[in-house]
Amino acid sequence: MPHLESIFSIVQSLTQQIDNYDERIEKIAADHYPVVQGLRTVPGVGTLTALTFVLTINLKKAKLNCHDFRLRYAVSDEPERKKDVLCP
Numbered sequence: 904m905p906h907l908e909s910i911f912s913i914v915q916s917l918t919q920q921i922d923n924y925d926e927r928i929e930k931i932a933a934d935h936y937p938v939v940q941g942l943r944t945v946p947g948v949g950t951l952t953a954l955t956f957v958l959t960i961n962l963k964k965a966k967l968n969c970h971d972f973r974l975r976y977a978v979s980d981e982p983e984r985k986k987d988v989l990c991p
Contacts, residue, residue: 928954 932939932954942953 925951 929950932950936954936957938957939950939953942948942956943950948956
């Protein structure tokens with residue numbers, strides 16, 4: 904069982920590091936890329952995905968904001984169930 908304890912210790916350490924990075928990513932997004940908050944209104948899109956999207960299309964540098972585009976998603980195959988997601 905000592906091997907399991909060392910593995911458990913490693914997993915705990917990695918989990919803490921991941922939590923620390925998650926907090927840093929949240930802070931960077933909040934402080935420098937406020938458009939991320941609007942993108943997070945899309946179901947399934949978290950801070951990391953939204954921040955990656957923003958940095959990929961370079962919204963900040965292009966001086967665009969989330970009102971400059973719409974994200975469409977389907978919650979089902981029924982057309983009447985489709986929604987436009989707009990930034991707040």
